[in-house]
Amino acid sequence: MTYLCHILIILNIYASLGIALNLLVGYTGLLSLSQAVFLGVGAYSTALMTHSSIPCSWPLSILVGIGISSIMALIIGAISLRFRDDLFAIATFSFQVIIYNLMQNLTGITEGPLGISGIPSPRIGCVVLTSYWAFLVLSLVFAIVSIYIARRAVLAPYGRLLRAIREDEISVTAMAKNTATLRVSTFVFASMISSIAGSLYASYLTYIDPSIFTVQESIFILAIVIIGGPGRLWGPVLGAALLVSLPEGLRLLGLPSSVAANTRQILYGAALVGCMIWRPQGLVGKYSLRSDERG
Amino acid sequence: MTTVALKKHFDGTKAVDSVSLSIFGRTIVSLIGPNGAGKTTLFNVVTGFLPPDIGRVFFEGRDVTHMAAFRRARLGMGRTFQEMRLIRRLSALENVWLALPNQRGETVIGALLGLHEREEKRRRAEAMRWLEYVGIAETANQLAGELSYGQQKLLTVGCCLGMGAKLLLLDEPVAGVNPALVDRTLELLERLRHEEGKTIVLIEHNMDAVMRISDRVVAMDEGRIIADGTPEEVRESAAVIEAYLS
Numbered sequence: 001m002t003y004l005c006h007i008l009i010i011l012n013i014y015a016s017l018g019i020a021l022n023l024l025v026g027y028t029g030l031l032s033l034s035q036a037v038f039l040g041v042g043a044y045s046t047a048l049m050t051h052s053s054i055p056c057s058w059p060l061s062i063l064v065g066i067g068i069s070s071i072m073a074l075i076i077g078a079i080s081l082r083f084r085d086d087l088f089a090i091a092t093f094s095f096q097v098i099i100y101n102l103m104q105n106l107t108g109i110t111e112g113p114l115g116i117s118g119i120p121s122p123r124i125g126c127v128v129l130t131s132y133w134a135f136l137v138l139s140l141v142f143a144i145v146s147i148y149i150a151r152r153a154v155l156a157p158y159g160r161l162l163r164a165i166r167e168d169e170i171s172v173t174a175m176a177k178n179t180a181t182l183r184v185s186t187f188v189f190a191s192m193i194s195s196i197a198g199s200l201y202a203s204y205l206t207y208i209d210p211s212i213f214t215v216q217e218s219i220f221i222l223a224i225v226i227i228g229g230p231g232r233l234w235g236p237v238l239g240a241a242l243l244v245s246l247p248e249g250l251r252l253l254g255l256p257s258s259v260a261a262n263t264r265q266i267l268y269g270a271a272l273v274g275c276m277i278w279r280p281q282g283l284v285g286k287y288s289l290r291s292d293e294r295g
Numbered sequence: 296m297t298t299v300a301l302k303k304h305f306d307g308t309k310a311v312d313s314v315s316l317s318i319f320g321r322t323i324v325s326l327i328g329p330n331g332a333g334k335t336t337l338f339n340v341v342t343g344f345l346p347p348d349i350g351r352v353f354f355e356g357r358d359v360t361h362m363a364a365f366r367r368a369r370l371g372m373g374r375t376f377q378e379m380r381l382i383r384r385l386s387a388l389e390n391v392w393l394a395l396p397n398q399r400g401e402t403v404i405g406a407l408l409g410l411h412e413r414e415e416k417r418r419r420a421e422a423m424r425w426l427e428y429v430g431i432a433e434t435a436n437q438l439a440g441e442l443s444y445g446q447q448k449l450l451t452v453g454c455c456l457g458m459g460a461k462l463l464l465l466d467e468p469v470a471g472v473n474p475a476l477v478d479r480t481l482e483l484l485e486r487l488r489h490e491e492g493k494t495i496v497l498i499e500h501n502m503d504a505v506m507r508i509s510d511r512v513v514a515m516d517e518g519r520i521i522a523d524g525t526p527e528e529v530r531e532s533a534a535v536i537e538a539y540l541s
Contacts, residue, residue, distance in 0.1 A: 156406030
């Protein structure tokens, strides 16, 4: 039972990450490979602040995480968004790698590869959340709120603008819209949601290390969006359901854990490639990322 | 109203070579010339999609030479594109709606707070009005990609109007359009000039259309202006005839 809870909690967290990235990838057409940066920032903010000698409140650590993520997103976004399409992806990829190495090596702050263990449970006021059920509810609430926020954004003129930018940015510029600002603000918005997901993740796992910041993590989140279906609100939820339960399914097949971990990587990669070849719009997506199919 | 002075642009070759052009309000000016004359490049520089190498662009007395394209559009410079740029996946109505300025739900925060909800009805009506004005109201809920070519061209004009453009730079508004719609489009342009006081500059190859509605014709060849006057004057001009024949 707790195992199922665990899966669902992870699923909820990754669904939220996918929903955030979907705004960028699915709705605006920006292939970002740096989402794990913000996941990691949120995670480490909460970890460091709640675990420190002067323990800070859990909600505050989340806010700090959001703050730092936003600033980083502004910088990364402002630079990367000067590029189009593939170059943008490479730029975000580069930032991802840079940040990972920073986290790995700034051992003074982040304890490097040792990671941070013993992260205390979240405490909101007098309520301390320790049980699996508590985390399940918390992560579920967060996932639902993420979908709700994304839905509001997408149904508004803002959402229409994003979809228009995705299709023809020059057209939108000619209609007197500041597309640069729109793209950066979407980038920052997605980073904020990812940061909160990271904070939740850290509190749940009680131990984090720089592996949260890896490129593989970013690619995993991207895979959730693409395989689930970009441009559809529920796409990332389906994608998360599929990709989170897949490796667990492997484990049930009896594969030793050392093999299972690497097989996972192969599976994600294969799933992503297969998706691009046979079903670029993902399971339920409205938007295909293949350049020959793009509008 | 708009003055465009001395621009020189190198695109490998001299795409726009020392063009000084002044256009004043409430008129229809046609820009003609053989392919490669620099007409579209001129549009691109004026609207800010291409930077000039030398020279300045003025709009309503302001120097907009280094102003971003979207800001020039905000000042009232509307344009259409030779290659027909539309958001095909949105409906015709949504395309015009997109162009409406100062909407409150266009930022992340505005969208989340739902600031647009109060004005939604008004905005929808406003967008519909422009669709009716250009004469394609019946296509409102069809995807822009499904409209006929001529309807799409009318839609691009509708978007300019929705945006509040005072100056409309139309790149080949009737090229490739069926004759019935050509008439409608030309009537629309004349109405825009008379009723709405718009200034229209159009690039066109359709000489009948040019002769019919232009107050003034400017001819270009190889990046330079070779003739500038009434339609009759330009038609008789030796330089223009030679440019088209050579």
